[in-house]
Amino acid sequence: MTTLPNLRIDAHVHILGDGSAGSGCWLKLQKPYHKLLARIVLRGLGLPGSALKSGLDALYIDSLVKMVRESSIDAAVILAHENVYDENGKLVPNFGSFYTPNDYVLKLGKLYPDCFIPAVAIHPARPDAMEELERCIESGAAMLKLLPNCQNVNCSDKRFSKFWERLAAAHMPFLAHTGGELSVPVFNAKYASPEVLTLPLECGVNVIAAHCGTPALLWDRNYTETFIQMTKRHPNLYGDNSGMNTPLRSKHFGRLLSEEASERIIHGSDLPIPISATWNLLRGSISAGGWREAQATRNLIERDARIKTALGFEARSFSRILGLLPAGVAERMRE
Numbered sequence: 512m513t514t515l516p517n518l519r520i521d522a523h524v525h526i527l528g529d530g531s532a533g534s535g536c537w538l539k540l541q542k543p544y545h546k547l548l549a550r551i552v553l554r555g556l557g558l559p560g561s562a563l564k565s566g567l568d569a570l571y572i573d574s575l576v577k578m579v580r581e582s583s584i585d586a587a588v589i590l591a592h593e594n595v596y597d598e599n600g601k602l603v604p605n606f607g608s609f610y611t612p613n614d615y616v617l618k619l620g621k622l623y624p625d626c627f628i629p630a631v632a633i634h635p636a637r638p639d640a641m642e643e644l645e646r647c648i649e650s651g652a653a654m655l656k657l658l659p660n661c662q663n664v665n666c667s668d669k670r671f672s673k674f675w676e677r678l679a680a681a682h683m684p685f686l687a688h689t690g691g692e693l694s695v696p697v698f699n700a701k702y703a704s705p706e707v708l709t710l711p712l713e714c715g716v717n718v719i720a721a722h723c724g725t726p727a728l729l730w731d732r733n734y735t736e737t738f739i740q741m742t743k744r745h746p747n748l749y750g751d752n753s754g755m756n757t758p759l760r761s762k763h764f765g766r767l768l769s770e771e772a773s774e775r776i777i778h779g780s781d782l783p784i785p786i787s788a789t790w791n792l793l794r795g796s797i798s799a800g801g802w803r804e805a806q807a808t809r810n811l812i813e814r815d816a817r818i819k820t821a822l823g824f825e826a827r828s829f830s831r832i833l834g835l836l837p838a839g840v841a842e843r844m845r846e
């Protein structure tokens with residue numbers, strides 16, 4: 512096995528847009544708390560509130576490129592965001608809260624090869640799922656991203672075996688949201704369990720359970736132990752520590768740092784989800800000095816990385832993803 516370059520990767524960064532610069536993205540802020548969250552997000556990124564009216568496409572990408580280039584992170588995996596489909600592959604209109612097309616992240620990957628690694632999103636029930644997967648592989652996709660509970664993906668439906676087998680053959684990992692969700696509406700809560708990922712794991716896909724099954728809301732079920740137990744049966748199951756510098760998920764950092772889980776953890780921020788060290792300070796898992804240093808860091812990609820290091824996540828958690836990406840991605844990053 513070739514040795515991996517010692518690069519630091521943020522493996523979970525969302526791409527948002529409003530289509531104002533031809534991205535093909537859309538964003539719908541239906542509920543009042545979505546609007547509030549959007550304003551908090553913009554402030555965190557240093558963007559004006561007017562970006563919600565127009566201009567978000569360019570402002571968001573400019574801000575993200577700057578953050579990656581000015582941080583200790585070498586590159587970010589940027590995520591497309593799929594629509595919601597029913598079991599028969601029919602589009603469910605007006606359900607999702609945002610959409611980011613595959614072509615846009617693939618294009619950004621080519622425009623900023625030093626910063627971005629593109630991850631595409633394809634609902635396997637789509638009638639054109641196999642063709643779209645081939646097209647994305649051909650165009651340089653490095654990962655697949657889905658939110659099974661929000662996009663209604665029963666990953667263990669036997670009809671999807673061929674889709675997962677092709678993904679495994681392309682050596683593309685599958686980043687799947689697990690646990691509760693706060694910022695995107697949930698369509699089918701039972702797909703929040705990491706157990707829904709059994710079939711892709713059996714088909715040989717390297718699966719990354721985003722958030723390791725941790726709960727986002729008070730009434731969410733906690734699937735952290737389910738995730739940890741599954742890692743014992745599936746050597747190809749990983750989890751990311753993204754979106755966890757938040758009120759409830761921060762409670763579970765300790766389990767991910769335990770001997771049972773730490774070897775499988777991959778670094779991710781979940782930007783633009785707000786990132787604060789305060790929850791860890793309140794839980795006593797970070798020192799007052801560590802908290803001050805993190806909060807003084809305006810660059811959110813860097814702030815998240817610093818908090819994770821202060822909490823005790825090992826250096827390998829930042830580079831582990833490189834071993835799971837298609838051949839050539841790590842080499843390309845090194846150039």
Ligand SMILES: [Zn+2]
Nearest residue numbers: 523525754781
């Ligand atoms: Zn996310």
